Amino acid sequence: MHLGLWAVALQASIVLAASLAGPTVKLDSATVTGTSSGSVSRFLGIPFAKPPTGDRRFRLPESIDPYSTSFSATSMGPACPQQAVKLPDLTGLPADAANFVVNSIYGIIFPDDEDCLTINIIKPADATPTSNLPVVAWIFGGGFEVGSPQMYDGAVIVERSIALGQPVIYVSMNYRLTAFGFLAGKEVKAAGVGNLGLHDQREALRWIQKYISPFGGDPTKVTIWGESAGAMSVSLQMLADGGDTKGLFRAAFMQSGSPPPVGDITDGQKYYDALVQGTGCAGSSDTLACLRTVPYKRLKAAINDSPHILSYQSLNLAWLPRADGVFLSDTPQKLVQQGKVAQIPIVSSDCEDEGTLFSLSILNVTDEGQIRTYLKTNFFPTISDADLDTLLQAYPQDLTQGSPYDTGFLNALSPQFKRFASFQGDALFQAPRRFFLSARSGKQKMWSYLSKRGKVLPFLGAAQGSDLLNIYGGGELTDYLIRFATNLNPNGPGSTSWPEYTNLSPSLLTLTDSALVPIVITQDTYRMKGMSTVTNIMLANPLGIPPNV
Template identity: 30%
Template sequence: MARKIISVVALCCYLAKAVDTLVDVSYTKYQGTSFPNGISQWLGIRYAAPPVGNLRFAAPQDPLSNSSIQLANEHGLVCLGTGGSPTDSTTSEDCLFLDIYAPTNATSWSKLPVYFFIQGGGFNTNSNANYNGTGLIKASEMNIVVVNFSYRVGPYGFLASEEVLAGGSINNGLKDQRKALQWVHKYISRFGGNPQHVVLGGNSAGAASVTLHLAAYGGRDDHLFHATAAESQSFGPVLTVEESQYQYNNLVIRTGCVDEVDTLSCLRNLSAESLQANNCNTPSPGAQATPLYMYGPVIDYDFIQDYTYRSFERGRYLKLPAIYGDDTNEGTVFTPKSTSTIGQSSTFLQAQFPALTLTHLRTINTIYPLAEQYPSSGLYWRQLSNAYGEMRYVCPGIYLSNIYARDGVHANWNYRWNVIDPPSNASGYGVTHTVEVGAIWGPENINGGAPASYSTTNAAIVPVVQAYWTSFVRCFDPNRFRLGGTPEWEEWTVDGYQRLMFQTNETGMERVEGGQRTRCGYLSGIGVEIGQ
């Protein structure tokens, strides 16, 4: 009997040939590329039909069949962003593409863990496009598959109104993400990946997307992902369809479609260049200035059924292993460095969160007093950036970790990224929003976006965070395959408020200090009131 078992195993190993770079995905075949480093890649795979013509403002549809072999050796074009040039040749409305990176020796039997990454950009741009998964795969000892992709943003992904609800679809950017997850579930095994072991990751708006997928359809489990890793989870204001109507009306007026009876049809018939020429932000009703990001996820009582804070408070989310975390100075890259008065500070905050009341602002200005000063900056710049950074990013992450601990999710980790980059630190920007993405992917893999120090004085932090991250992807635990000599990343508890503080040569556990806990208690307490 033993001999028979051995022979069967040997036969299975013999039959399990490495995945061919020519992969059949039912509707077409994609020819990828293998490289001497032992990694293969397939770039520019269509995961949905081009969202153009009548599919503009519609839910994503299946890709069209094509009997020809498709060369998968170039990235697809990036989705059109709000404020982007109408003639930018690097962007397009036809943008629903994904990239796959896998070990060349992966087989259909490999069932490698999958890291599915949602890029950020405030739901108005694709700001982390075309990252190369090579660094993560090498860090995993060739034991994972990496997927990234583009999704519709701005009005293309998030236009909402009575007209769109009746003749199109709401939250199409999120539905694009869901469509890509469904594609992975169906096809990733053909690239060596395991559809039953998918870690959903993302940064900024991508991390906000992670939380929205966790709470999607009231927390319904479609078995599309099995753990999550969110970097700078963003809780922006979420409007209803009715509250979003002004965005649609303004776009109709700007494009000249106001004279048409069927305004939605008129918007669909515009060229992408014409629509893009009018794709800009306008102030929210009651606000005095334009927000950083106007278009975004909308409560449609289907995909998004409630505010994010309330969905998690009520336990209506998937209780999966999770990492949440933030950077020390989340707000500095967003707030005007010229902010010189408390009035300018409050105006900026109210432009981002129009539901803020005078009482809210008065309290915020009390708990965020005048802060440290830097050359060539306004008196209230750091006061404002401290408030905005914690309101939108840091406090939601702490809140989510607390909810997981409350609900008994015993695979729940939190971090603070505090890797000091000397030029950024000297300028006052400090440890900026999602800067850790350059270390997680490897500074050479994110198209020049990482600080120079990540390849010099801070190079030592790269293998540290990559080991924790890929360990989590491999086994839903950041500790099992962590780098030798690095500390155990302790799970978060409500009593302990403990998180891992990443800092070059000083990474270790810390407790959230009392002042931040108090501030976050207030900000999370008004989260539903201000639409988060």
């Protein structure tokens, strides 16, 4: 009798140990163990490429060797090297508002490491290798300078998809940032190693094709999805290889990001030269080879000395994607004009006040002369006086026309703040979205939304990133995303009908603060003159040329 009880206890302990061990998947000859919680399972921090360290620094990502050793995948890997970001000196309500947005969306700096190319999978716990579920592949934002998948809980998406009866797999990836991922200059162009962060994303998408099936995903049903720099990355994945997706994805969902108005990779030469000087490589006959040997801490310190996303030059970023002749055969907006775009269903969106957060650094710019000098020095070093006149006429010093929009004379941190916020939001986000959608009208299915929620946030209004609180909080956008990934159409029972976007009817699903009517359908016809003006000016004067100082 005692032996029988012992046998029962032993069997129970084996079952308990198996459950505690967590769910497993087989990748090549390795067993990968994750964790389960409720209805979802997580497999985190899986390497998808060889470490971009040592001589692999500043080189294209290399595919991972077949997995041969079993391992646990229970925590996310470190972030890729981050750039130090400092908030402008603010006090009172402006500081409180900026801290809220930055710390909840951009400002969390995670432990980072140069060995960072890992991928994360969150799936329904009952998904099997034969489930063939749609996949949403998340690319985080952060100005190509900061960010990590650790900022976002994809379990919310998966749990909601299960509740809707349309289960999906959630994947998030790391990619190289700052100079590690977006080094620029003639040396970089000659070596064919520009836009490494975009190449990392592409490698992660290739990994999904090869390995998502064991998790229950269907490699033919991948939707790429991102916000801000992540959304720009999504759009640039659509432009790579002349618009050929190579079967890596079938749809794209973009929040606050479209093909950006950037120029050639050689425009960033000044930043390359500064990095070479700051790391002691100036005397080398091969400065790129020298940069591969610089100690990590010294290289990172030199990168931290370069302008960041909240520096005085603001969104004229030092480290960002540029036309390199390899990943991007031409500047993004010219590729759009040439029609070299993946013909897949897309969602492209913006928040109403995209430019406010990024305009806090220029509060000392207070009059007409100073804004002219600022724009010509920091944003458009090559602009003509006539074009500058046209631009300033399109974005006048009228507080009632500035951003945060529809707030009258309120939120004027300085005489030029709302004006500059309106210009920046349109130049980098709203106008590129409209330009992109207008060019693609009639060529593919498209939907667009505008988030006006959060207007009560002082000085920032419906700032960039505020819609993330909806989609990662299980709001209306969560359902639209899931249905879009599943059916290539965001519409479905229980949601406001979302019309397609065309030039004849540029419909916007508009999210409002109204409790009675939280969603309305509007038309994408606001600020037509301003956006048309800024689009034409930025086609002639692309972003990414260092300030003329």
